[in-house]
Amino acid sequence: MAKEIIALILAGGEGSRLGVLSKLLAKPAVLYGGKYRIIDFTLSNCINSGIDTVGVLTQYRPLQLNHHIGIGKPWDLDRMNGGVTILSPFTKQHKGEWYSGSADAVYQNIHYVEEQGAENVIILSGDHVYKMNYSLMLDFHKKNNADATISVINVKPEEASRYGIMSTTDDGKIYEFEEKPANPKSTLASMGVYLFKWPVLKELLVSDHQNEQSEHDFGKNIIPMLVQEKRSIWAYPFSGYWRDVGTIQSYWESNMDLVTRVPQFNLFDPFWKIYTPNPVKPAHYISDTGHVTRSIIAEGCMIYGHVRNSVIFPGVVIEKSALIEDSIIMSNSVVKSCSHIRRTIVGEKTTIGSNVATGVGEFAESRYNSKVYQTEITVIGSCSYIPDNTVIGCNVAIDNHVTADDFTSSEIPSGSFIMKGDEYGA
Amino acid sequence: MHNTMGIILTGGKNNRLKELSLERSISAVPFGGKYRAIDFALSNMVNSGIRNIGIPTQYNFRSLMDHLGSGKEWDLDRKNDGLFIFPPYLSEYSSGWYRGTADAMYSNITFLKRSNEEFVVINQGYAVYNMIYNDMLEQHVDKDADITIACRYMHDFSQEELTHLGIIERDSEQRIIDFQEKPLNPKGNFASMGIYILKRKLLISLLEESAAHGYFEFVKDILIKKLNELRLYAYEFKGYWRPLTTIQLYYRANMELLNPEVRYELFVKNGKIFTKVKDEPPAKYNEEAVVKNSIIADGCIIEGHVENSIIFRGVKIKKGAAVKNSIIMQGSIVGENASLDNCILDKNVIISLGKQLNGDPNWPLIVGKGVTV
Numbered sequence: 001m002a003k004e005i006i007a008l009i010l011a012g013g014e015g016s017r018l019g020v021l022s023k024l025l026a027k028p029a030v031l032y033g034g035k036y037r038i039i040d041f042t043l044s045n046c047i048n049s050g051i052d053t054v055g056v057l058t059q060y061r062p063l064q065l066n067h068h069i070g071i072g073k074p075w076d077l078d079r080m081n082g083g084v085t086i087l088s089p090f091t092k093q094h095k096g097e098w099y100s101g102s103a104d105a106v107y108q109n110i111h112y113v114e115e116q117g118a119e120n121v122i123i124l125s126g127d128h129v130y131k132m133n134y135s136l137m138l139d140f141h142k143k144n145n146a147d148a149t150i151s152v153i154n155v156k157p158e159e160a161s162r163y164g165i166m167s168t169t170d171d172g173k174i175y176e177f178e179e180k181p182a183n184p185k186s187t188l189a190s191m192g193v194y195l196f197k198w199p200v201l202k203e204l205l206v207s208d209h210q211n212e213q214s215e216h217d218f219g220k221n222i223i224p225m226l227v228q229e230k231r232s233i234w235a236y237p238f239s240g241y242w243r244d245v246g247t248i249q250s251y252w253e254s255n256m257d258l259v260t261r262v263p264q265f266n267l268f269d270p271f272w273k274i275y276t277p278n279p280v281k282p283a284h285y286i287s288d289t290g291h292v293t294r295s296i297i298a299e300g301c302m303i304y305g306h307v308r309n310s311v312i313f314p315g316v317v318i319e320k321s322a323l324i325e326d327s328i329i330m331s332n333s334v335v336k337s338c339s340h341i342r343r344t345i346v347g348e349k350t351t352i353g354s355n356v357a358t359g360v361g362e363f364a365e366s367r368y369n370s371k372v373y374q375t376e377i378t379v380i381g382s383c384s385y386i387p388d389n390t391v392i393g394c395n396v397a398i399d400n401h402v403t404a405d406d407f408t409s410s411e412i413p414s415g416s417f418i419m420k421g422d423e424y425g426a
Numbered sequence: 427m428h429n430t431m432g433i434i435l436t437g438g439k440n441n442r443l444k445e446l447s448l449e450r451s452i453s454a455v456p457f458g459g460k461y462r463a464i465d466f467a468l469s470n471m472v473n474s475g476i477r478n479i480g481i482p483t484q485y486n487f488r489s490l491m492d493h494l495g496s497g498k499e500w501d502l503d504r505k506n507d508g509l510f511i512f513p514p515y516l517s518e519y520s521s522g523w524y525r526g527t528a529d530a531m532y533s534n535i536t537f538l539k540r541s542n543e544e545f546v547v548i549n550q551g552y553a554v555y556n557m558i559y560n561d562m563l564e565q566h567v568d569k570d571a572d573i574t575i576a577c578r579y580m581h582d583f584s585q586e587e588l589t590h591l592g593i594i595e596r597d598s599e600q601r602i603i604d605f606q607e608k609p610l611n612p613k614g615n616f617a618s619m620g621i622y623i624l625k626r627k628l629l630i631s632l633l634e635e636s637a638a639h640g641y642f643e644f645v646k647d648i649l650i651k652k653l654n655e656l657r658l659y660a661y662e663f664k665g666y667w668r669p670l671t672t673i674q675l676y677y678r679a680n681m682e683l684l685n686p687e688v689r690y691e692l693f694v695k696n697g698k699i700f701t702k703v704k705d706e707p708p709a710k711y712n713e714e715a716v717v718k719n720s721i722i723a724d725g726c727i728i729e730g731h732v733e734n735s736i737i738f739r740g741v742k743i744k745k746g747a748a749v750k751n752s753i754i755m756q757g758s759i760v761g762e763n764a765s766l767d768n769c770i771l772d773k774n775v776i777i778s779l780g781k782q783l784n785g786d787p788n789w790p791l792i793v794g795k796g797v798t799v
Contacts, residue, residue, distance in 0.1 A: 283459030
């Protein structure tokens with residue numbers, strides 16, 4: 001049966017600026033907001049918008065993502081007709097190839113879209129945090145009889161050069177598009193949400209595939225091609241909360257947005273729930289010695305220490321006299337007694353020994369990678385162990401799967417790092 | 427235990443749970459911040475490997491049906507076997523309402539006859555405990571028993587509470603020599619937990635026999651009458667077990683969750699307890715929150731004081747409110763500067779600002795579902 005609209009979620013991104021957080025998993029699978037993974041927002045938007053056919057294009061470290069999505073049960077995407085399909089790169093008769101860009105990923109899955117009989121295809125990014133009703137965008141798209149509709153958000157003029165910027169007529173028709181312009185002509189930025197008439201997109205993908213100069217990217221190639229060919233392209237204005245949590249700082253800030261009294265981004269909306277697999281844990285426990293303010297705490301946690309201004313994921317244990325401040329502690333990690341965790345992101349299943357301090361002292365430039373680790377925030381990977389009495393500075397990067405043997409000193413000053421190669425120590 | 431099927435009895439009308447069971451089966455009573463009583467019996471069966479489970483129910487079962495759905499959360503939405511819910515029905519051969527536990531099973535005897543497992547575990551939907559039935563089945567087979575009954579020393583129950591249980595006497599071989607249902611003067615505190623294992627074919631013949639004689643109760647009309655004729659054995663369970671059959675037991679069992687050992691035993695030790703998912707965000711604590719020794723579920727927004735309490739999903743405790751020694755069920759709102767001590771608020775209760783409600787530790791104050799105070 002033909003579908004009016006299906007979604008394709010680009011979820012192959014490495015998210016290299018998230019450092020150790022995305023070293024072992026794709027960026028859409030990074031944990032966010034006390035119980036979610038980033039892709040949950042896009043998947044939930046789809047089902048809440050009435051889109052029941054979703055292809056997820058994976059490439060970079062897909063294991064966690066595949067496991068998370070499964071057959072789509074938490075999102076009610078386990079369907080007889082449609083549902084969620086993981087589209088990973090595959091080999092063909094003569095050769096196999098990786099997806100060489102976002103447009104190439106869709107090009108290589110043309111057969112999937114054709115099989116669904118889709119009239120329109122919405123291309124989404126699996127690494128953005130937002131709530132959006134795509135069905136309103138579809139109405140707008142149909143009303144304008146558009147070849148393509150691009151969702152845009154107003155950004156600050158000083159930030160505009162980081163985005164793809166549109167110039168539109170008063171009624172919203174796009175006549176110019178510039179990817180990351182040095183001198184932006186407007187503040188309407190593309191959110192990476194593209195709605196196409198499928199025959200138009202197919203034609204563009206085929207011609208882009210034949211162009212050897214192309215990087216096969218939606219922002220760099222497909223959208224400019226639309227403008228160049230003077231197609232009917234429209235800007236659909238979006239004004240809600242939208243974040244590309246692509247850097248450690250923006251990731252941390254966006255999580256911290258959730259602990260404010262009335263968060264700009266409301267997860268409590270009963271009519272726009274965000275779905276994720278259920279961790280199957282009892283409600284959390286705060287002990288006599290615990291104290292929690294300005295924080296969000298998920299199921300299964302046991303809090304014996306103090307927590308303020310922090311985001312705590314399911315199954316975390318904070319022992320007595322420990323203090324967690326301005327931090328994010330991911331699922332099933334343990335912070336032992338008397339430790340002071342400050343401005344730190346701690347990955348899953350990590351144990352912080354007792355009397356450890358993090359976020360100590362002043363900022364220093366990262367000696368590991370100053371492009372990735374560029375703010376005060378210290379990042380500790382998953383499945384790691386921090387020995388008792390360790391003092392860790394600001395802007396420190398500690399890898400996943402770190403053991404006590406990896407620590408040569410009990411002082412890890414600001415800007416330094418402990419890195420291990422890949423997860424098997426190679 | 428793939429050759430074992432399960433039946434969960436959900437209980438009839440119960441007055442001792444007061445307002446909490448006015449509008450729901452006692453097996454559907456909310457417990458521990460996010461569960462309903464039946465989650466424990468059901469999860470125990472699933473964790474024991476039982477995949478074919480029937481639930482006869484009749485007293486106000488709407489909330490139970492809504493909770494169980496297709497059994498998805500327990501992995502019981504299956505092509506073969508899975509979860510079967512049996513409300514009473516009228517037909518030429520059925521009387522309509524179930525007249526007792528045996529009658530409830532007899533009315534659905536087709537379910538037993540069409541199944542092909544060798545054994546049946548029967549348990550009660552209103553008790554909270556975490557138990558794997560494998561050891562009990564093993565003992566059942568070893569002893570060549572006809573029926574094995576799980577029992578427990580009820581040293582943590584009052585004398586009055588014992589009068590509501592079935593007191594068991596056994597010999598050194600674990601064979602049951604006396605069974606007194608709800609005795610006025612209990613001899614000892616070794617009592618039945620209402621969990622039975624027997625062969626499916628034996629159950630069918632016992633049910634047919636009692637129905638033919640016009641008997642309806644499994645305990646009174648089958649177990650006790652057949653005590654000398656059949657080989658009845660006791661299996662001793664040493665863990666935590668609470669039937670949520672009175673307000674006092676209900677209140678006590680909830681409060682006992684504040685003890686980490688009880689939590690570990692109920693939720694971790696023998697397997698996870700599954701329940702219907704609500705997809706609420708994590709609980710949010712604002713600046714003024716002060717929470718001590720309490721259980722808080724997802725979807726709550728806490729701005730007041732909470733102490734020694736169990737707070738269910740989606741509850742809002744407003745600024746200046748003080749909640750002590752209380753159980754606040756899903757969706758309730760405690761308004762600004764309100765104060766509650768020893769209270770049980772059913773679902774969707776609204777306590778308006780400044781109101782004060784105090785119960786007694788032995789007789790907590792209950793506010794019924796949806797009431798605005």
